[in-house]
Amino acid sequence: MAARLSVNVNKVATLRNARGGDVPSVIEAVRTIVAAGAPGITVHPRADERHIRAADARAIAAELAPLRDRVEFNIEGDPRPDLLAMVEELRPHQCTLVPVRPGEITSQAGWPPDTSRAELGAVVARLHKLGVRVSLFIEADPAAVRWAADVGAQRIELYTEPYARAFAAGAGAASLAQFAAAAELAHSLGLGVNAGHDLDLDNLPLFSRLPHLDEASIGHALISHALFVGLARAVADYLAALAE
Numbered sequence: 001m002a003a004r005l006s007v008n009v010n011k012v013a014t015l016r017n018a019r020g021g022d023v024p025s026v027i028e029a030v031r032t033i034v035a036a037g038a039p040g041i042t043v044h045p046r047a048d049e050r051h052i053r054a055a056d057a058r059a060i061a062a063e064l065a066p067l068r069d070r071v072e073f074n075i076e077g078d079p080r081p082d083l084l085a086m087v088e089e090l091r092p093h094q095c096t097l098v099p100v101r102p103g104e105i106t107s108q109a110g111w112p113p114d115t116s117r118a119e120l121g122a123v124v125a126r127l128h129k130l131g132v133r134v135s136l137f138i139e140a141d142p143a144a145v146r147w148a149a150d151v152g153a154q155r156i157e158l159y160t161e162p163y164a165r166a167f168a169a170g171a172g173a174a175s176l177a178q179f180a181a182a183a184e185l186a187h188s189l190g191l192g193v194n195a196g197h198d199l200d201l202d203n204l205p206l207f208s209r210l211p212h213l214d215e216a217s218i219g220h221a222l223i224s225h226a227l228f229v230g231l232a233r234a235v236a237d238y239l240a241a242l243a244e
C-alpha cells in the first residue's frame with residue numbers, strides 16, 4: 001500500500017502574507033488538496049509566524065474536523081509552550097516535534113541522539129495522553145532511531161534533505177540504502193516511519209520504495225509545482241509519484 005501523502009501548506013501562507021490580506025486562502029488550498037485526494041495536511045507554525053499562523057492552524061483543524069476519519073492533520077514544530085498549547089487545543093492526529101535553530105531559513109537537521117530523553121520524553125508522554133500520535137524528526141542514523149524509541153515516540157520522520165542532495169548528485173540509490181536501514185531498524189523497534197523535506201517529483205519515485213514508509217510530508221516543491229500546473233493537478237502528480 002502506498003504511503004500517505006501529507007501536503008504541507010506553509011508556502012500558501014507565505015504567498016498570502018506577502019500582501020497582508022487573505023489571498024491566496026489557506027483554507028481554499030486545503031479544500032482543493034483534500035478534494036484532489038490527499039489524505040493529509042501538514043503545517044509548521046513557526047514562532048515568528050512567517051507563514052502559518054496560529055489562526056490558520058485553528059481554521060484548518062475546524063475545516064478537517066468533519067473529515068477526521070479520512071484526512072489526517074499533522075502539526076510540526078519545536079516543543080515551545082505556545083505550540084504545545086496549540087496541539088493541546090486542536091488535538092491533531094499527529095504532532096511532529098522538530099528541532100529549530102534560531103534564524104534558520106528552514107529545517108536543517110533532525111534531533112541529535114544526545115538530546116535529553118527526560119525533557120522531551122515528558123513532552124511526548126503529555127501529547128500521547130491527549131491522544132496525539134507523536135513523531136520525532138531525525139536523521140537516517142541508527143543512534144537517532146534508537147533514541148526516538150527510547151524517548152517514547154510512536155513514529156519517526158526521516159529528514160530527507162540529505163537524500164534529496166544525494167539524488168541530485170547521482171547518488172540517490174546509495175542514500176536510499178542508508179534510509180532503508182534506518183526504516184528497517186525503526187520498524188523492528190515498533191516505530192512508524194514518516195519522511196519529509198526537499199522531496200520532489202524527481203526524487204520521490206525512488207524514495208517511495210523505502211520499506212515501511214507510512215507518510216511523506218511534502219510542501220515546498222509541491223506548492224511550487226502547483227504554480228505551473230494548478231494545485232489539484234500537483235496533488236495528483238505527487239500521489240502518482242508516491243505510488244510508483
Ligand SMILES: CC(=O)[C@@H](O)[C@H](O)COP(=O)(O)O
Binds near residue numbers: 008010044105197
Ligand atoms: C520539518 C520540515 O522539514 C518542514 O516542516 C520544514 O521545516 C518546513 O518549514 P518551512 O516551510 O518554514 O521551510
Ligand SMILES: NCC(=O)COP(=O)(O)O
Binds near residue numbers: 008157
Ligand atoms: N516535514 C516536511 C514537510 O512538512 C515539508 O517539507 P518541504 O517539502 O517543504 O521541504
